[in-house]
Amino acid sequence: MFFALQGILDPGLMVLVAAIVVGCAGVPGLFLKKPGTGQAFAAVATILATLAGVAASMQLLFSYTTITYVLEWNLPFGPCELVIDPLSAFFMLPVFLVSAAGSLFALGYWPSAEHRTTERGLTFFYGLLASSMAILLMARNGVFFIMLWEVMALSAYFLLVTEHESNDVRRAGIVYLIATHTGTAALFVYFSLLAAQTGSFLLPAAGSLSALSPFATIIALSAFIGFGAKAGIMPLHIWLPSAHANAPSHVSALMSGVMLKMGLYGIFRTLTYFYDPPLLWGAVLTVTGITSALFGIAFAVAQRDMKRLLACSSIENIGIITTGIGVALLGVSSHNTTLVYLGMAGALLHILNHSFFKPLLFLGAGAIIHATGTREMNLMGGLGKGMPRVALLFMIGSVAICGIPPLNGFVSEFLLYLGFFKQLKADSLVYLVLLAPLLALVGGLAVIAFSKLFSSVFLGTPRSPAAAHSHEAGLTILVPMAFFALICLLIGIAPQLGLHLVSPAITSFYPKLASTELSVEYGAILGRLSLSGALLLAVAVVAMFLWRWRLGKSPVTSAPTWGCGYKRGTARMQYGASSFSELAVSVFNGIIRQRIGRPKLTGLFPGAAHCSEVPTETILERIIVPLFTIAGVSFAFLRRLQHGQMHLYMLYVFVTLFILMLWAH
Amino acid sequence: MISLADQLLVLVLLINFISLGTSRLIFSIRAVAAQGVILGILPGLIHPFSWHLVGITVVIIGVKGFVIPQMLGRAVRSAEIKREVEPFLGYVPTLLLGAVFTALSFGFAGRLPMLPEHHNYMFVPASIATLMTGFLILTTRRKAISQVIGYLILDNGIFIFGLLLAGAMPVMVEAGALLDLLVGTFVMGIVINQISREFSSLDTSLLTSLKEE
Numbered sequence: 087m088f089f090a091l092q093g094i095l096d097p098g099l100m101v102l103v104a105a106i107v108v109g110c111a112g113v114p115g116l117f118l119k120k121p122g123t124g125q126a127f128a129a130v131a132t133i134l135a136t137l138a139g140v141a142a143s144m145q146l147l148f149s150y151t152t153i154t155y156v157l158e159w160n161l162p163f164g165p166c167e168l169v170i171d172p173l174s175a176f177f178m179l180p181v182f183l184v185s186a187a188g189s190l191f192a193l194g195y196w197p198s199a200e201h202r203t204t205e206r207g208l209t210f211f212y213g214l215l216a217s218s219m220a221i222l223l224m225a226r227n228g229v230f231f232i233m234l235w236e237v238m239a240l241s242a243y244f245l246l247v248t249e250h251e252s253n254d255v256r257r258a259g260i261v262y263l264i265a266t267h268t269g270t271a272a273l274f275v276y277f278s279l280l281a282a283q284t285g286s287f288l289l290p291a292a293g294s295l296s297a298l299s300p301f302a303t304i305i306a307l308s309a310f311i312g313f314g315a316k317a318g319i320m321p322l323h324i325w326l327p328s329a330h331a332n333a334p335s336h337v338s339a340l341m342s343g344v345m346l347k348m349g350l351y352g353i354f355r356t357l358t359y360f361y362d363p364p365l366l367w368g369a370v371l372t373v374t375g376i377t378s379a380l381f382g383i384a385f386a387v388a389q390r391d392m393k394r395l396l397a398c399s400s401i402e403n404i405g406i407i408t409t410g411i412g413v414a415l416l417g418v419s420s421h422n423t424t425l426v427y428l429g430m431a432g433a434l435l436h437i438l439n440h441s442f443f444k445p446l447l448f449l450g451a452g453a454i455i456h457a458t459g460t461r462e463m464n465l466m467g468g469l470g471k472g473m474p475r476v477a478l479l480f481m482i483g484s485v486a487i488c489g490i491p492p493l494n495g496f497v498s499e500f501l502l503y504l505g506f507f508k509q510l511k512a513d514s515l516v517y518l519v520l521l522a523p524l525l526a527l528v529g530g531l532a533v534i535a536f537s538k539l540f541s542s543v544f545l546g547t548p549r550s551p552a553a554a555h556s557h558e559a560g561l562t563i564l565v566p567m568a569f570f571a572l573i574c575l576l577i578g579i580a581p582q583l584g585l586h587l588v589s590p591a592i593t594s595f596y597p598k599l600a601s602t603e604l605s606v607e608y609g610a611i612l613g614r615l616s617l618s619g620a621l622l623l624a625v626a627v628v629a630m631f632l633w634r635w636r637l638g639k640s641p642v643t644s645a646p647t648w649g650c651g652y653k654r655g656t657a658r659m660q661y662g663a664s665s666f667s668e669l670a671v672s673v674f675n676g677i678i679r680q681r682i683g684r685p686k687l688t689g690l691f692p693g694a695a696h697c698s699e700v701p702t703e704t705i706l707e708r709i710i711v712p713l714f715t716i717a718g719v720s721f722a723f724l725r726r727l728q729h730g731q732m733h734l735y736m737l738y739v740f741v742t743l744f745i746l747m748l749w750a751h
Numbered sequence: 752m753i754s755l756a757d758q759l760l761v762l763v764l765l766i767n768f769i770s771l772g773t774s775r776l777i778f779s780i781r782a783v784a785a786q787g788v789i790l791g792i793l794p795g796l797i798h799p800f801s802w803h804l805v806g807i808t809v810v811i812i813g814v815k816g817f818v819i820p821q822m823l824g825r826a827v828r829s830a831e832i833k834r835e836v837e838p839f840l841g842y843v844p845t846l847l848l849g850a851v852f853t854a855l856s857f858g859f860a861g862r863l864p865m866l867p868e869h870h871n872y873m874f875v876p877a878s879i880a881t882l883m884t885g886f887l888i889l890t891t892r893r894k895a896i897s898q899v900i901g902y903l904i905l906d907n908g909i910f911i912f913g914l915l916l917a918g919a920m921p922v923m924v925e926a927g928a929l930l931d932l933l934v935g936t937f938v939m940g941i942v943i944n945q946i947s948r949e950f951s952s953l954d955t956s957l958l959t960s961l962k963e964e
Contacts, residue, residue: 730959732898733839736889743886747859 097142098153098170101178102224104139108132108185109217112210121198121205128209129189132216136186139220143178146170147590155224163229164286172590173358174223176434177351179587180441181223184343185216187445187566188336194562195452196334204248208334215241215340219348228277228287235273235348239266239316242345245337246329258328261706265325269315276308276356292597293361302360306367309356317349319408320378323401324706327385330397331461335452338393339445342400347437350407357415358595365419371412376524378405383531384674387538387667388701391461392451395539396444399487402528403440407433409525410502413518418596420514426596427604428505434588436498439486439577443495446483446570450476453559453567454543458552463542463663465553468647470544472556475564477544482571484536486578489529492619494577497584499525500615501608534670542663546647549657579619581612664699671701679704756796759789760877763911764853767884770904771849772842774834776896780823783903787815790910797914811910814929819903819936827896830947840891852883874915881908893954895943899936906932 111131115124146153150172157166170178189212198205218237225231243266247259279301281287284294295302315322326346330338353371357363382401389395410433417425453476454469455461470477486493506522509515548554577584589605646655671678679702685695702708727738766786770779791812794804827833838845856879863875885905889898946952 733890733892736886736901740886740890 095142096153097145098155100138100142101146101170101175101220102155102168104135104142104182105217105220105224107135108139108182108220109213111135111189112206112213115206115209121202125193125198125205125209128213129193132189132213133186136182139182140179143170143175143182146175147172147179147587150590150593152594157230159230161229163227164288165227166230167226167288168221168224169226170224172594173351173354176587176591177223177347177437178220180344180347180438181216181220184340184441184445185212187449187569188212188340190562191336191339191449191452191566192334194560195336195449195456208245208248208337211241211244212337212340215245215345219344222348223351226289228281228289231289232270232273232277236270238345238348239270242266242337242341245341246333248334248337249332252332254328255332258325258332262325262329265315265322269312269322272308272312272315276305276312279305279308280359289355290359292358292594295359295361297360297363297367306356306360309352310370313349313352313356314374315349317346317353317408318378318401318404319349319374320381320401320405321374321705323378323382324703324710326401327389327394327397327703330400330448331391331393335393335448335455338397338451339448342397342448343441343445346400346404347441350404350411350437353408353411354595357411363415363419365416368412368415368417368419371415372409372518372521373412375405375408375410375412376521376528378402379409379528380405380524380531381677383528383535384677385701385704386535387531388671388674388678388680390463390664390699390701392454392463392466392539392543393448393461395463395535396447396451399532399535400440400444402532403436403444403487406499406502406525406528407436407440409433409521410436410498410505413502413505413521414596416515416518422512422515423599424508424604425505425512425515425518427592427599427608428501428508430592430595430599431585431588431608432498432501432505434591435501435577435584436495438584438587439494439498439574442570442573442577443483443486443493446567446574447480447487449563449567449570450480450483453563454480454556456559456563457556458550460550460552463539465550466543466548467546467550467553467657467660468544468548469553469556473558476559476567479564479567479571480544481540482574484540486574488532488536490533491615492575492578492622494574494581494584497577497581497612497615499529504608504611531670534667538663538666542661542666546660547657549660549662579623580616581619582609582616585609585612677704678702679708756793757873759793759796760873760911763789763877763907764880767853767881767904768846768849770900771884771887772846774842776827776833776835776894776900777824779897779900780820780827783900783907784816784820786904786907787819788812790907790914791816793911793914810929814933815903815907818933822936823896823899826943830896830943832894832896832947835892835894835897838892838897845887845891849884849887852887853880856880856883872915874911878908878911881905881911884908895939895946899939899943902935902939903932 108131111128112124114127118124118127152169152171155168157168159166189209192209192212196205196208201208215238218234218241222231222234222238225234243259243263246262247255249255250259277287280290283299283301283305284290297303297306310319311322315325318326330342333341357367379402382398382403382405386395386398386402389398410429412429414426414429414433417423417427417429451461453473454466457469457473458466460466482493486495489495489499502525503522506519506525509518548556585605585608592599647660652659671680681698681700681702683696683698685692685697687695763786766782766789769782773779773782791808794811795808798804840848853876857876860876860879865875882905885901885903885908888901888904892898892901
């Protein structure tokens with residue numbers, strides 16, 4: 087379809103127009119009186135723009151072209167170039183797809199009729215967030231980049247605090263603001279140093295800088311802090327769980343599925359500047375990546391809040407992607423093209439995959455919250471009976487995120503495993519093999535986390551009245567979910583398609599990989615994978631039909647799940663979410679540090695008692711908050727300067743100005 | 752032409768003294784409006800004709816001479832106050848301070864390293880003196896409306912400095928500064944209303960109760 091458009095429209099322009107349309111989609115809704123019209127308009131406009139935008143970005147991607155526009159702006163920061171190269175075009179895909187699915191989902195999840203006061207702002211900032219990310223990918227002027235970065239960060243903030251009546255939401259918002267602005271401060275350092283190196287605010291061309299100059303390390307470090315804080319790489323992830331948990335679900339989907347990737351895009355872009363990255367950089371990325379993956383998923387296992395669990399699993403996935411980037415970078419430093427190819431392909435494909443299955447899961451979580459009114463997994467149960475379609479789609483997402491064949495999560499992790507095992511026979515960097523068992527451990531923990539999530543939510547008997555009266559979600563909720571589930575299945579069954587999508591981006595990252603040998607070789611391997619995946623799927627389908635057929639033949643009696651012959655079994659006798667993960671959590675107790683309140687039982691017939699296990703945010707609560715408290719106490723004397731007398735504040739400015747004038751004299 | 756510009760600048764300086772010396776708010780607002788109109792005329796006197804210049808003149812006179820004074824006048828009427836009583840520093844001392852600052856700014860401007868063609872103008876000293884006047888009003892007056900007036904005069908001072916560069920300044924910067932001012936005044940107008948509703952007074956020193964503990 088999109089090749090037909092080639093003659094008519096310039097694809098770069100089409101992407102640009104699509105991005106602007108997405109950004110403006112929420113504007114009419116701000117002024118329309120009638121509830122719902124603006125929201126419906128925004129959804130239609132976003133979907134139409136997405137169709138155009140995705141088609142155009144695919145065309146740009148497959149034709150390996152780079153398109154440059156120059157924005158006429160009268161600002162003293164040099165020319166403002168907008169460039170779409172394959173790397174940008176690749177990241178453009180999730181931006182468009184997730185924002186379109188989210189805006190459709192919002193119709194059912196956050197209907198204007200019920201949320202009149204918040205819906206308008208939500209729709210507007212949703213478009214703005216998506217649009218700023220799309221244009222961010224094109225920006226090649228440091229100042230313009232920072233502007234869009236801030237638009238993105240702030241619109242995400244406004245989306246996040248949609249339900250600002252709640253204390254938790256406001257607290258999450260403040261933590262997010264502090265984290266994102268710390269990151270932005272690092273980016274100011276980053277862009278200033280880059281400008282000092284190149285003499286203009288235009289981002290340097292690929293391979294134009296040497297990593298051995300003294301500034302390069304500082305540039306890389308500030309990029310790691312600035313972009314890593316947005317991506318949620320481990321020590322910088324503090325804002326992520328509470329932000330994702332407290333935002334409306336389609337916003338969490340966009341934040342987790344796409345906004346985190348903007349941080350990764352920044353890291354990718356930074357790495358392209360240097361032609362000789364030292365081994366240390368790759369090592370740092372690999373180590374922080376695998377640490378994030380391991381701890382992220384360990385935290386996920388401990389969570390009781392469904393969306394917090396998903397958020398922690400985002401940290402894990404970002405960690406896996408960072409590991410891939412790190413491994414690829416090690417390959418660049420040691421001139422090992424296979425390693426570069428596999429690390430890059432794994433990382434990029436996982437970016438794409440994560441931006442499909444994570445929104446699927448967040449949208450599913452939204453459908454569940456919509457039905458039950460809670461995020462607490464210990465209060466759910468048995469929802470599979472009330473909402474079987476959501477349950478099926480959610481299961482597809484869970485299987486995909488655990489990296490189990492035949493879904494897409496497996497493909498990207500498989501590429502990484504291939505890369506690790508290749509090192510067994512290599513001359514250098516043999517110890518990379520050790521990453522394979524770590525990644526396997528991460529995968530295993532992911533299975534625990536997601537079987538906990540799925541089983542406590544959908545299986546068993548309802549643990550609360552709200553869960554007992556769940557209802558199937560509407561079409562606007564199911565269609566976006568089904569769409570993502572289909573893509574997950576498609577990439578899982580036909581991984582070569584995924585490889586086709588990432589190849590151009592890999593080439594633009596590492597031009598020496600332009601030869602097609604490697605992609606042909608691994609395309610063939612993935613072809614075999616595709617065959618076995620299809621076989622597995624066929625077996626599963628056949629088994630399901632056999633089971634149905636047997637079920638149809640014999641008489642069926644229904645009893646409560648886990649009834650186990652008890653006369654009066656209650657829902658509280660079944661395994662709860664917390665009890666399910668108890669063992670796994672106890673292994674990681676040093677890191678996770680649950681706050682456990684156990685009652686003291688005395689006598690033969692103890693009275694009613696209450697037991698609670700609350701997972702804590704280890705890094706936030708044990709390190710960051712105490713640090714901030716110490717800073718607050720030690721700088722308390724500065725507070726005397728803030729007394730509330732307006733005219734004295736003016737006097738401060740005045741005196742400063744006066745001193746500066748005298749000094750200049 | 753230049754002598755006319757200088758005479759207008761003297762007028763600007765006199766208006767500074769008027770707003771320093773008067774306690775009647777409406778009078779003060781009118782004085783600032785007059786100052787705005789004069790500033791609107793000035794670019795036309797020192798730069799050759801261009802449509803850009805016409806645009807600047809019209810917008811400046813419109814915004815500084817009419818829109819902002821109107822908004823302030825409405826705020827004064829709705830808050831039902833006429834005078835600034837009990838400023839932190841009396842009128843005579845502020846007038847004297849204003850005179851001292853004006854003298855200082857002439858002295859200071861004479862020593863600045865400037866292009867030779869700018870040396871004979873009064874622009875720089877007038878600009879600094881107006882800036883100082885704005886600061887004086889901001890720091891010594893108690894009522895929120897007086898603070899807005901101080902802010903406006905401060906901005907006028909910056910504008911006079913910008914006149915030297917009017918040819919080189921991009922439209923966007925000018926538009927940005929003007930918009931800033933307009934929005935600033937607009938917000939202050941709202942704040943004024945809120946303060947007077949909350950504390951039934953416009954005394955900004957009462958705002959200390961809002962500070963974070």
